[in-house]
Amino acid sequence: MRLSSEEALKILNSFIGTTRDDIWITHSKCVGDSAGKIAKALNLDEDYAKALGYIHDIGKKYGWNNYEGVLPHAINGYKYIKELGYDEEYAGICIKHSFLNNDINCLANDRDYTDSSDENYEFIKKYIAKEYSIYDKIICLCDLMCKDHIMTIDKRLNDLLSRHGIYKNSQYHILETNKLKKYFDDMLGYNLYNLFPEIKNNL
């Protein structure tokens, strides 16, 4: 079943006030709106990109603030969207967005990447090895440009690293993030930040 951006936003908004704070909801809106802008600029399906962005972190409805693990929020979101009966790609983005280059080790921080004993570790590892669509890549990039508002990848990475610390794969993650931004700059033929003039206010 297809998920419209309108329906995705309704699902997201239904969790306002149900977790310790709503920052993840504001963040998800930022990711969806930004993804829509990039998709539109590339003559892609704007509504589809927005829907993926709105629901990518939906697994955080299960108490993200109590356990900030990457694997749990990914798998919880995946299962939830499947339970609602939406197509695989909507569930899949809940997992794929955390791993920008198909590699389970490509994370900014080590919060639980080493937890190979996690029951979902092997499933997630295999799942992200699948090819990412252009829409999956857009969401990965927007996740790294949005906190609760749009910013450069440099500022967002700085935010992640200063909050959660630096570890052995942080440099790898930074380099892959830069590569992903360049991939879209090249595809657009101009600097992707031109799509977001408001970014200047958030430097």
Ligand SMILES: [Fe+2]
């Ligand atoms: Fe996110």
